Amino acid sequence: MSAADELRALQAALAAEHAAVYGYGVVGGRIREERRTEARSGYDAHRAQRDALMREVHDRGATPVAASAGYALPFPVADSVAAVRLAAELEDRVSGVYSDLVRATAGARRREAAVxxxxxxxRAVRWRGGGVAFPGLAERAERTETAAAGAPGRSGHSPAPGPSPERVRSSSTPSR
Structure with missing residues (x-):
């Protein structure tokens, strides 16, 4: 693991956090009243992570990747059911980039990424009502879910925000 690899993984995590903050803004606007506290908590957690990552990238002498003005969503979010689904997808996406960050770092940074x-x-389990065997590792999660269902092909999960729905981990931010 080189310093450049670590910085790329940090920037990818930062980009995913920017997208999650944006996405939670959409979630908060559509979620039912009884889940607003949970949505606010997720929003606050992603803002805190985003800010910490921005400081870390800056402390390494690099310019933190900027947030986009907007992000394409993977599906229309017209009601609370869709908002819950989006929140789970956002958490899946963030899990994927943190899995990459765990692989790219060592020591305290690796522990922080694992946390x-x-x-x-x-948060994804809370939103979805169930989890996957290997959070952050989409290809393992898909195989586990497919084997459990006894069906070939992809699991029944909807695509994550972004240009490559087949691999949640492959692109960390929704497309513009």
Whole structure:
């Protein structure tokens, strides 16, 4: 793992956090009243992670990747059901980039990335009502779910925001 690899993984995590903050803004606008506290908590957690990552990238002498003005969503979010689905997808996306960050780093940074991965996976379970065997590792999660269902092909999960729905981990931010 080189310093450049670590910086790329940090920037990808930062980009995913920018997208999650944006996405939670959409979630908060559509979610039912009884889940607004949960949505606010997710929004606040992603803002805090985003800010910490921005400081870390800056401290490494690099310019933090900027947030986009807007992000394409993977599906229309017209009601609370869709908002819950989007929140789970956002957490899946963040789990994927933190999984990459765990692989690209060592020491304290790796531990922090593992904690962020765990927290995102827990939020995804809360939103979805169930989890995956290997959060952040889409290809393993798909095989586990497919084997459990006894069906060939992809699991029944809807695509994550972004240009490549087949691999949640492959692109960390929704397309513009």
């Amino acid at each position: 962020a991965l765990r927290e995102a996976a827990v």
